[in-house]
Amino acid sequence: xxxxxxxxxxxxxxxxxxxxxxxxxxxxxxxxxxxxxxxxxxxxxxxxxxxxxxxxxxxxxxxxxxxxxxxxxxxxxxxxxxxxxxxxxxxxxxxxxxxxxxxxxxxxxxxxxxxxxxxxxxxxxxxxxxxxxxxxxxxxxxxxxxxxxxxxxxxxxxxxxxxxxxxxxxxxxxxxxxxxxxxxxxxxxxxxxxxxxxxxxxxxxxxxxxxxxxxxxxxxxxxxxxxxxxxxxxxxxxxxxxxxxxxxxxxxxxxxxxxxxxxxxxxxxxxxxxxxxxxxxxxxxxxxxxxxxxxxxxxxxxxxxxxxxxxxxxxxxxxxxxxxxxxxxxxxxxxxxxxxxxxxxxxxxxxxxxxxxxxxxxxxxxxxxxxxxxxxxxxxxxxxxxxxxxxxxxxxxxxxxxxxxxxx
Numbered sequence: 001x002x003x004x005x006x007x008x009x010x011x012x013x014x015x016x017x018x019x020x021x022x023x024x025x026x027x028x029x030x031x032x033x034x035x036x037x038x039x040x041x042x043x044x045x046x047x048x049x050x051x052x053x054x055x056x057x058x059x060x061x062x063x064x065x066x067x068x069x070x071x072x073x074x075x076x077x078x079x080x081x082x083x084x085x086x087x088x089x090x091x092x093x094x095x096x097x098x099x100x101x102x103x104x105x106x107x108x109x110x111x112x113x114x115x116x117x118x119x120x121x122x123x124x125x126x127x128x129x130x131x132x133x134x135x136x137x138x139x140x141x142x143x144x145x146x147x148x149x150x151x152x153x154x155x156x157x158x159x160x161x162x163x164x165x166x167x168x169x170x171x172x173x174x175x176x177x178x179x180x181x182x183x184x185x186x187x188x189x190x191x192x193x194x195x196x197x198x199x200x201x202x203x204x205x206x207x208x209x210x211x212x213x214x215x216x217x218x219x220x221x222x223x224x225x226x227x228x229x230x231x232x233x234x235x236x237x238x239x240x241x242x243x244x245x246x247x248x249x250x251x252x253x254x255x256x257x258x259x260x261x262x263x264x265x266x267x268x269x270x271x272x273x274x275x276x277x278x279x280x281x282x283x284x285x286x287x288x289x290x291x292x293x294x295x296x297x298x299x300x301x302x303x304x305x306x307x308x309x310x311x312x313x314x315x316x317x318x319x320x321x322x323x324x325x326x327x328x329x330x331x332x333x334x335x336x337x338x339x340x341x342x343x344x345x346x347x348x349x350x351x352x353x354x355x356x357x358x359x360x361x362x363x364x365x366x367x368x369x370x371x372x373x374x375x376x377x378x379x380x381x382x383x384x385x386x387x388x389x390x391x392x393x394x395x396x397x398x399x400x401x402x403x404x405x406x407x408x
Contacts, residue, residue, distance in 0.1 A: 074115025087156020179386030227375025270350035282310030323397030
């Protein structure tokens with residue numbers, strides 16, 4: 001009896017061990033099966049994503065040759081979803097093509113808009129497989145594609161791809177031309193290429209206001225102003241009334257005491273874009289109000305390229321650095337005292353006096369002109385007799401960013 005009980009005990013233990021082993025094996029098999037299914041689904045999703053991207057880049061190539069807008073299929077979308085952050089990373093991919101969402105500026109580039117592709121759109125692109133089981137957001141110009149249904153693989157890889165790395169604008173690859181009075185470019189400073197010895201900075205706007213450079217050193221893509229005697233005579237510019245935009249790409253090596261004028265004719269005219277102890281500011285002589293300024297509370301970064309813009313739109317002063325409007329700007333009067341924002345509606349800027357020139361790098365009629373020369377590099381400068389919209393400012397900045405290699 002004792003042996004029988006012992007044998008039964010051993011048999012029961014062996015059975016329990018066998019069951020446990022089988023359960024472990026089954027668990028491994030199930031886990032492996034699930035993992036295999038997930039990997040298969042992930043691979044399929046990535047393959048489908050690449051097929052759709054290939055189809056839209058082929059379609060874009062055809063569009064570039066024919067300009068046939070019927071080739072751009074899909075439903076245009078204005079509110080783009082946020083792309084999720086990949087697992088293990090701290091930053092999510094961002095949409096590459098800046099979209100104009102407000103203002104009067106209208107895009108003439110339908111291929112740069114974003115579209116949602118339906119089943120019929122995918123079929124139009126020649127895709128009739130498993131791709132039809134998902135929803136894709138695409139941009140034909142940038143080759144961007146995002147699977148907005150699946151979003152990510154099981155391992156956290158985002159189902160998003162792009163054919164370009166740099167930011168672009170839906171308005172195209174040229175600066176805003178409407179209302180442009182002057183345009184000076186440090187790369188094409190002669191109108192037919194670059195010269196390191198020229199003393200004339202060609203006006204590329206077509207208005208014939210070539211700048212006469214004095215004591216300016218020419219770099220590979222910029223003009224170097226020495227802070228004591230360098231400036232450029234732009235001639236008389238007086239087409240503006242109640243709207244003006246001044247824009248420049250600059251780089252400064254240090255914070256200079258007092259003023260550092262970038263674009264100016266303030267003393268005998270009515271406007272100036274400059275730095276004051278390293279802070280961006282703009283002054284306008286507003287008829288009936290006197291000199292009114294707007295000043296940033298932030299110092300401009302040193303030894304880096306920055307796109308700076310000032311605008312007077314007939315009712316307010318606006319300042320921008322690298323395409324972003326400065327929201328905490330303060331208003332100041334001629335004595336540099338902070339004042340409340342006044343109602344400038346309908347108020348004009350004082351016209352330039354007779355024989356008064358506009359200048360780069362100094363205030364040509366300033367009482368303290370010797371202290372007001374710009375010290376640094378000017379890569380480009382533009383003046384408009386219109387108030388550019390936020391979107392247009394951003395658009396010009398995007399072009400400058402790629403052209404001059406701005407690092408954010």
